[in-house]
Amino acid sequence: MTGNQMVNTYLYTRYERFWHWLQTALITILLATGFEVNGLYTLLGYKTAVAVHNFVGLTWLIAFAFFVFWLFTTGEWKQYVPTTKKMFTVIHYYMFGIFRGDPHPVPKRREAKHNPLQRIAYLSVAACLLPIQMVSGFLYWSYNSWAAWGLDGLSLPVVAAVHMLGAFGVLSFLIGHVYMTTTGHTLLAHIRAMITGWEEIREGVELEDWEKRPRQGHPPAETEASSA
């Protein structure tokens, strides 16, 4: 093992954390009310569930626009650029190394928060699954305006089926995502980081070229020596 010293590092900015937990809340509410509207159980009552689902869904749509704005103005989008480099090493780690207590092959750094597996997973979710949910959800919501918008050709059952399939995808992602938060150096390390912004990571791990954000003039990561 190289660099055994743990360093408390500021990984997630305030907006990033706010956005993460806001989206968590919105998606949880959408899943809970969505499955109720679909008839799986009774929780809020159908009418309220629909009203909440519509309101939260549209809220998500607007808030997501802010997120996209943030993503591109800060250059953070580069963290989502997929790569195959070390992808199999990471997969191998989660299949075997993690049980042996091996260190993570691609630890988090301020400039590279996502390992190759996360990059591909988050990109699929943020650029594909969530937009599919948002677009299908918006169309579902605007059903009565289809004729006025010249969308007569759309089929409600098709839109509903896509939205339903997407919902299962999101729920499935949520389960996997929540589980993965427990794989840090302590069970709650990742969650703590997403709340406070700070996470203890090993010192001295160099950024490899492919991980670097090609952005000029970025201040050095705020770090402080851990007392450990």
Next chain:
Amino acid sequence: MKFLAKIAAGWLCTGLIMTGLVAVPAVQAQLEVLDENQAPGRTMARQAVKERQVWITADHSRHAILQQAFTSGPEVTKACLSCHELAAGQFHKTIHWTWLDPNVPPGERIGKAGHSINNFCINLNGNEPRCTSCHAGYGWRDSRFNFNDEAAVDCLVCHEQTGTYKKFPTGAGFPVQEPTLFKGNHKTYNPPDWNKVAQSVGRPTRANCGTCHFNGGGGDGVKHGDLDSSLTKPNKALDVHMGMDGQDFDCVRCHTTTLHNIAGRTYATPAATHRKSLIEDDLASKIMCESCHSSTPHKPGAKANDHTDKVACQTCHIPQFARVNPTKMAWDWSQAGRKKDGKPYAEKGPYGKPTYDTKKGTFRWEKDVQPAYFWFNGAINAITARDTIDPSKPVDINWPVGRRADENARIFPFKVHEGRQPYDKINKNLLIPKLFGKKGTGAYWAEYDWKKALGNGMQAAGLSFSGEYDFVDTRYVFPITHMVAPKEDAVACIECHRADGRLAGLTGFYMPGRDHFKTINIIGWVLVLGTLVGVTLHGLGRAIARGRKED
């Protein structure tokens, strides 16, 4: 766009604001419009009914001609016509007089007086003196009745306001000349105080229309389900518009009248082809819900406003019919004729209503009935006694017209009355029995001989009978449009938006909450449960591995 604005406003309000508080005044302005009582439909409806005091310029009790000594109805009618000389001519042209659909050639015989059939007392032909106690005329005893006789019009039954004017149930439209007991209901009918009733005349009230329309089929609440004597003096809980503790609407408030032609549906002709507000057409002949409430009656942004293009107001706002008095839901003629000790008998069941009568067979009565729902464009098609039927399955005697693709069709509530009634085994058509009459006339209610009764009934209707009959199950629908409940009692979303809900029987369209995609659900749950099992096993593996390391 309004809704988007609302979302944006609400979103900012809930503390998720990211930039600027400048939108706050706009938010407040928005919230004022969202006040429940500001629903445009309610506001419009209120405006439509305010200041509705009617005024008249004549006092009929002072008219000398109404103070003469009358001895019969036609004499009163002649007195009325001495001033209202066009009234009988107008009335003669209406369905209330002809009992034939005015929108098809009379030769087609569509109507009560023609070959139209129901599954109550089936048809008028051969049974006139009993059935025509509900005719606004005097003396329709048989097919020889003179429909051009102006004095035969009964002005009083619709216009008298004392509530004492009663036509005798088997009197061909005449009241009695001396007190007479009617064995059918054990009530004694008295001759009218002609001067009193004639001098009382005014605009028809619920009681006038209800004389016949609450008692169709021979008794209170037998036929319609949404029309019975409980609407004579209803409260708002029974009908928000007619409720005497509210607007106290009379029937003619919505069933507007021109030259004695009363607006409403007649057979295949809708009451109105387009649902327009009075703002669009303030001379619309029939007042529909939309006339006063508009097509977006709920508060802005309410999902219910998006339903009005496909779901009739009645569907949500009449959760049950027959909410005070029971209504007849089934009538099996095939059971008629059973006797006790050689004598006809009758039995009463729940609600004190007859469940068996030797003359008529078995009945089923129900209260608080949940309607059946069909696509409906306002027209109801029906077969007649001339049409060929398929007796191997229940016969729809009439049915609502409309498909989902119809722009004017909406999901609409109905009462479905189930019958079992005679049909011709050889000619394959429904049969008209002669029910009413004295012994020797072949009437079923006097002789209990179906073959004779059917032969005589069909002959009276001018139709043929092979002599071989059996009984077939039939269905008859009534649109449910009265007994509109207060909005708190409206049908909740979940009552339709679920798999086993009220609209489970309507197919051909996707409805959230009701319809599911089996394959997608299977794929979805395999994915979700697979993930759950996967992470659980992975987690267990880590826990075990860590445990070993610590050992």
